[in-house]
Amino acid sequence: MTRSHVILIQACKFSLITEKYKERYPYPPFGLICLANILKMNGYDVTIIDLYLEPLSKREFVKKLTQSKRPLLIGISSYTDSILDAYKIAETAKEIYYDVPIIMGGPHVSFMFEEVMKDCYAVDFCCLGEGEPVLVELLEYLQYGVPNLKDIYGLVYRNSLGQCIANPKRGFIDSLDIMPFPWFSEKVQSIIREGEGFVFVSSRGCPGECIFCASRALSGPKYRCHSAEWLASLIYYYYKLLSFKMFGPLDDTFTANRIRLKKFLSYLKILEINIPWSCKSRVDVIDGELVEILYKSKCISVHIGVESGDDEVLKSIEKRITVEKVLKAITLLASKGIRAECSFIIGHPSDTLESIERTLILADKLDKCGVAISVMGICTPFPGTKIWNRLKLYELQYGLKIHTYNWRLYDLGTPIFSTNNFTLDDLRRAFFYFNYLRKTGQILPLLTKYNHSNYIKMIDDYLSIIHKIRSTNEDEVNQKNDV
Template identity: 30%
Template structure:
């Protein structure tokens, strides 16, 4: 019987300390909570937060006598780590069943299975809270695997892709994340997921790989999680990790009203879009404890914005930053350099926009191609990238604090009008504009 489940977040700091905030692994926490609800014995190993090596993770898995191990490959740089970990788990105990899930695994299921040498038993596509219990039920009761929606696997040397699982329509049906399964003192802040999915389809973004539309938790459900965290683990900064926090203004308004009414007295931040905000909601956000808002601007060149399918205008950017400042909130802006068609001139326009609007901070990154995105499809079709040749371990925008990853810049230089050196120098220059 497969009743002893261990969920693992691999340690992507193995190569270099990225010096970034540590956030709880929310996907694993939700899956863990659901599996506990079904009566399974669940453990979570966050190798990233604990800075564990692969051998240390394997030792813990063996010690826990796991029968099924679920590994997160939510990010593309986890591809090789997930593969290596699977191989070493199988070497330690070939009877352990291994499943891989997350955004990258969902978009790259055939590639991962093709290259796993039999070490991965299943790819769990889509929302793990839906797929994981169904798979375990099938394994434990000898149900035909072809009936399990959302899994990919190898049978008789053939890769089988089962029908997709349905979305979870009501997120309130999910139990609150199983925070008791991790060491909460290891994390710098709380990570709140108040919605899943994004109504927009930016070409470089992998948000729609798992959720094709937006699903919202009720404001009451979200506030109950805030209260649980504060009452159980104490106050920390909260980060709403939604793709677009204000995608539904009516929903956001109700959430803020309850936060204010209950006098939660927390500090928090969020990410949203310049064309999904207004002065009233920003002022209410500040009253509810918001300290800063992050906006994905991406470029100061309207042609680049249109190429990315951002569906925003430069006027909307300027207006949003102006009213955010007026509301008394700090504002941070994200910019990408190296999208197909990028030139020195288009980057300079991004610099000019920052100098004009004066955000609190501006962060620059080289464009990263992600499986499942329109950008990835374009680059593959035009022979700029190949699944088999990507160096996944180096597919980061940065490699350590304030140091840009040369591999990502080298990739981008093949499809834009800037060299690897120019891309890195421009990112460094853009990063410094608001520091003056």
Template identity: 30%
Template sequence: MRIALINVQCLEGNNIVPPMGLLMVAAQLERDGHSIRAFDIDPDEEDIISSVTAFDPSIIGLGFLTNTYDKAKRLLAKLKRSLPRSKTVLGGAHSSSVPLETFKNLRPDYLIAGEGEITMSRLCKALERDITSDLSNLDGLYYWRNEAVSFTGPPVPIEHLDELPFPARRLLDFERYLTSPGIMRGYAMDKMTTIITSRGCPYPCSFCASNKVFGRKIRNRSVKNVIAEIRLLSAEYGIKGFYICDDLFTSNSKWVLSFCEALLKEPVKYRWACQSRVDTLSSGLARSMGESGCAQIDFGVESGSTSTLEKLNKKTLNDNVVSLFRMLREAGIRSCATFIIGNPDETEKDIEDTYGLAKSLKADFTVFYYSTPYPGTSLHTMALDKGWLDDKTPYSSGWNHRQACLPLMDAGIGRERLAALRRSMQNHFYFRNYFNIRNLIFLCSVFYSSLLHPSGTIKAVTTFFPVGRLDDLVEGLLINHRRHINIRAMSTLDHR
């Protein structure tokens, strides 16, 4: 069968993270013998209806986040009108977080909650053979039966990840994901991409819905399997580095040490980065990671207030966090610290404590996000119960904890005041975040793009002034730069 898979993205400054979930589903379907077309687009920036229609797929899969829900809704309606015979299947983070609500509101033919590779594979086989009368053996599937919603039961996480094929990256113009500044924040680097070595996270943080997709149990791929994928990426795309997208890469120190030992034996000396928690990294483990090429570790520190950490159900303390960041500097590993403000019952004193901690850590990159009650999280339930969030707030680009001008949730301090606090704190770290010797060449290229495309530069500046947050200016200039790269790439293709 012909199957079109679409990731609905939102054009952002450094939006070069490939849609790994979609590419892994695509690889599984290709293994099954299907013909696949993959799209990773912002439908408000690029019209793909004609391309999808020309492909004439039997099945259309659509994945999206909460902040692209409205884009996905409009795109799905257009696809249904243009291809009324094609079956539509929804998946991804938002669909998994609030599956029943999404299924009823968007009314696709099917919705898959949780990890999609196996269920999508089995669904496509059933559709190809026209045996859809009984789909009860497909985990996490919503579908219509006699105009009523049927659900096959909770999704079951895939236990043996090595059995899955590597992501089908070649289905996209993958070179555009490998351009500078790359994925490591504050560390400009080309030829860097993402890999996933494990799934699942056991921690119950109130603001996170990752478990709705990947479950609580951590499942690791084998070191051998991960190294094989890295070698393939090196051979096919000449990658110089990679970012490990696992929720908690350092959860299994024995596995990480084996991985570091394997990397040291590789002929290519990769630079890589990952995410960790402040309570799962020892000095010995950090030293081994640094020796194997780890350039940066990202931490969700979240708050400098113990009471706020308790409200977030973070299950961490900040007793040793300053010494942890000092240890990373001594090991030659960069650090990224992210914080959340506007949390439940948080006071300005709590935010001052967070700001003080952020300055004392001296991280190489520091970011402050708004506390955003994403659907499927306990924070979302709390926000609705306490009236911090209007239950009629539509899902749109406003559900973006990184770029939103004002927070969605007002837990007491006030939206305007919270925006002012965030602006002041974030601007303090502006030069430390972006301006270093390593980034000089990339910064010059952004400046060059700004001169070549003045309309985008003017838009970036006009977006910055009402808010006054310097990161907004950076985001706007990066969007302009990204468009310049895409235009140049299309020009190159036209001349081939």
């Protein structure tokens, strides 16, 4: 028998502003799903409102809340670009359930909780980091008065004087296998059945130190992952239930633990799950052995974060790779017919117009060679990242200047800062060219008169190798077909 009802809401940019706004977001809110599963294990009835998957106007949102069972607690999760909309959600929910406490969490809140508590008085609590144990203990407090609020690590609250009190942070969940399988709504299940594929998250924490990413600060430097047994069981369960045609883990470093990867894939073979899949990896772990493992298991694409086409910039953003290593990794993948999906970022603090040009050249050539797809964003100083924590240093070092703190613009597509070496307009032009103009056949407009001939030759040399490999592979396939 369930004890009480909890409503969990995934905030979305422009939530509740207009009925016409519809943004298709292909992934379910795994953070809230994990929270919901733990709460259900503890006897709570949980409703998830995912405003990405189900965009609602304010009127529709109010109707959904009023038709819902009265909750003991309302939880809201938000990213940086949707935090202002999360405030509106909290305020709207408070108008309906004025005496129901609201807790807010997510990446932005974990680092900016003081601002959140100051700017949105509808928020009663903030959660720092992983929320599963925090929510369980908070619900126990709301029902029974124990434990005391000050003893719930990872919780931020207001005392009787209205002062913001932040408890010590809680340690990370070490063994993720204690978590139950994620349970997806009927709507998400129908999307998977219709051919979107099955996606999941199998780890937390990141061994990388990239200055533009807050993952390490949020989830810790230790790579914590579900076991191969847990993961294979998850795939098998949903494969039998939903009959999906492909799957793809969303982990940034799915291939980091090679022993787990081998065991996981061997279990899939035993379970006779022989379908295409894709994953994300890092350039510095891709070698011949890994590519062979991926190829034999029907992996069709690998996403890698390249981030820059300039070695000095790559060093400054602590990426631990070089352009040549990127090209070697893509060549290895192409040798087995595996497509590389490369993401780039322009406007790093150390970028110059010349280095941005090199990034555009590399991304453009990879995209047009037919063996890789390139996507490009603009460097954004999210709270919790090393960039955010080093703003004063970068101001002295590069003349970095933040031009806006309107969180809605922190969307990876809007320039936020300039330096002595580039302006906001420089970034707008480069971004607009790569994502729009070049698709109409327009030639890359160089930002400087710098001669990139040697750089272009290095790229072309690797691409010629890739083309030879592809031609050889195609000839072998044709010969087999002729036989």
